[in-house]
Amino acid sequence: MTALERYQRLEGPGLWAADADAQRRDVVVRFGEASLVIVDDRSDMVLSHWSLAAIRRVNPGETPARFVPHDTSAPRTGEVLEIEDALLVDALDTVLTALQSPHRRRARGRRIALALAGLAMLVAAVLGLPEILRQHTAGVVPMAKRIQIGQMIVEDMRDSGIARACVTPAGTAALTLLASQLFDTPPRLLVLEARSGPGFATAHLPGRVLLIDARLLNRLDSPDALAGHLLAEGVRSAANDPLLAVLRHAGTRTTFRLLTQGEMAPQAVAGYGARLLSARPEPVDPQALQARIDRTGLDPTALNAGIDTPEPLPELQPPPAPRMEPLITDGDWLRIQSLCDG
Numbered sequence: 001m002t003a004l005e006r007y008q009r010l011e012g013p014g015l016w017a018a019d020a021d022a023q024r025r026d027v028v029v030r031f032g033e034a035s036l037v038i039v040d041d042r043s044d045m046v047l048s049h050w051s052l053a054a055i056r057r058v059n060p061g062e063t064p065a066r067f068v069p070h071d072t073s074a075p076r077t078g079e080v081l082e083i084e085d086a087l088l089v090d091a092l093d094t095v096l097t098a099l100q101s102p103h104r105r106r107a108r109g110r111r112i113a114l115a116l117a118g119l120a121m122l123v124a125a126v127l128g129l130p131e132i133l134r135q136h137t138a139g140v141v142p143m144a145k146r147i148q149i150g151q152m153i154v155e156d157m158r159d160s161g162i163a164r165a166c167v168t169p170a171g172t173a174a175l176t177l178l179a180s181q182l183f184d185t186p187p188r189l190l191v192l193e194a195r196s197g198p199g200f201a202t203a204h205l206p207g208r209v210l211l212i213d214a215r216l217l218n219r220l221d222s223p224d225a226l227a228g229h230l231l232a233e234g235v236r237s238a239a240n241d242p243l244l245a246v247l248r249h250a251g252t253r254t255t256f257r258l259l260t261q262g263e264m265a266p267q268a269v270a271g272y273g274a275r276l277l278s279a280r281p282e283p284v285d286p287q288a289l290q291a292r293i294d295r296t297g298l299d300p301t302a303l304n305a306g307i308d309t310p311e312p313l314p315e316l317q318p319p320p321a322p323r324m325e326p327l328i329t330d331g332d333w334l335r336i337q338s339l340c341d342g
Contacts (some may be wrong), residue, residue: 012088014038015064016047019078029081029088036092038081048079055096065089130255134247137259145262146243147207152266153246154190154205157273163192166214166340174332179210181327182227182296183234191217192277193340200277202233206243210234211277214340223327223336224298231296235288236281246272290316297323 011030016038017023026041036050050069059066064084083089157163171191179186187208194200194213203211210233212226220226247255250268258264293300293316300316328336 010088010091012083012085013041014085014088015082017080018047020080024082027081029083031091031095036081050079050081052095055092057093057096065092067092130252133252133259134244134255137247137255138241138243141243141258143207145258145264147209149243149246149264149269150205150207150209152264153269153273153276154209156266156270157192157277160270160274161195162274163194163277166191166193168335168339170335171339174328174335177332178223178227178328178336179230182230182292187234187237189230191336191339194277200279201281202229203276203279204233204237204242205276206246208237210237217337217339223333226336227296227298227327228300231292231298232284232289234292235284238288239285240282245276249275286316293317294319294321297321298327299323 011028014027014029015024016027017025027047028039028041028044030037030039032049034052036052036055037046038048038050039046048069050067054069055067056070057065057067064082067081067083069079083092154165158165167190175189175191176186179189185208187204187210189210189212191212191214194215200211200213201216202213205211210230212229216229217226246269247258249272250264254264254268297319299322300318
């Protein structure tokens with residue numbers, strides 16, 4: 001016997017109103033074959049028929065129980081039915097639960113799953129959009145603008161007292177020669193004299209700029225030892241676009257302005273240099289570094305000599321074709337080491 005068959009011909013008292021503003025009236029509630037019949041208590045006149053499949057209880061667990069003829073295919077009529085009779089309420093709850101077919105429950109489950117998936121996608125889009133914007137912007141900013149942004153960072157470090165760039169004609173020429181011996185596309189090598197902090201060894205800026213801590217030069221005894229640091233920093237720069245880090249610091253609004261107008265205010269990079277020089281170095285890909293060692297022909301033993309950094313260089317293998325000529329002359333090495341002496 002189904003739940004509907006069980007309660008056919010069951011009836012009981014209730015209060016019914018045609019709409020929210022109408023006065024409630026005493027009624028008799030009767031179960032039909034597929035409907036609930038609401039009859040006037042005095043005249044026995046039928047006041048309304050509600051399809052059982054469309055009835056919804058609006059206050060589960062409360063007394064008196066309130067039901068409405070909510071049909072999703074049509075607007076609500078405004079009718080409401082209140083029932084205190086426990087047997088009648090239990091019967092209605094049982095029948096309404098039974099009429100929720102597996103198909104309807106699956107459909108509701110699908111709607112809930114789709115809503116949750118949509119919410120997850122929305123959250124992911126909101127959280128991921130700034131990074132997508134930064135990635136796209138970094139991919140279209142020309143080298144001239146990257147060089148300008150890198151120079152703004154150097155100037156901010158100088159103006160804020162974080163560090164100053166050490167530049168002399170002879171020392172700059174020696175650095176340029178060293179870079180040409182190490183890289184196919186030579187970066188600009190810039191020595192910084194940090195005013196505070198433990199030192200940073202090397203770092204990189206947008207515009208193919210590799211920074212060297214002046215205190216590192218004092219600890220090294222050969223250009224080959226410096227070359228190890230520079231090649232490792234070159235690997236980091238190739239793996240992590242330095243402009244992306246600047247854009248994350250500057251914020252989404254600045255990134256959007258750079259993308260649409262090609263401009264970035266100097267204030268946008270304020271404080272970035274201090275964070276850069278105090279950050280722990282990113283890991284170095286050993287295979288990428290080994291490839292650079294093989295291309296330059298430098299001795300890995302000399303590259304690791306005197307290194308004292310937060311992250312030691314990985315163990316390297318001798319190149320297949322060792323370099324026979326020095327990277328630069330002893331005079332050029334002395335000019336590099338004395339860049340910040342003046």
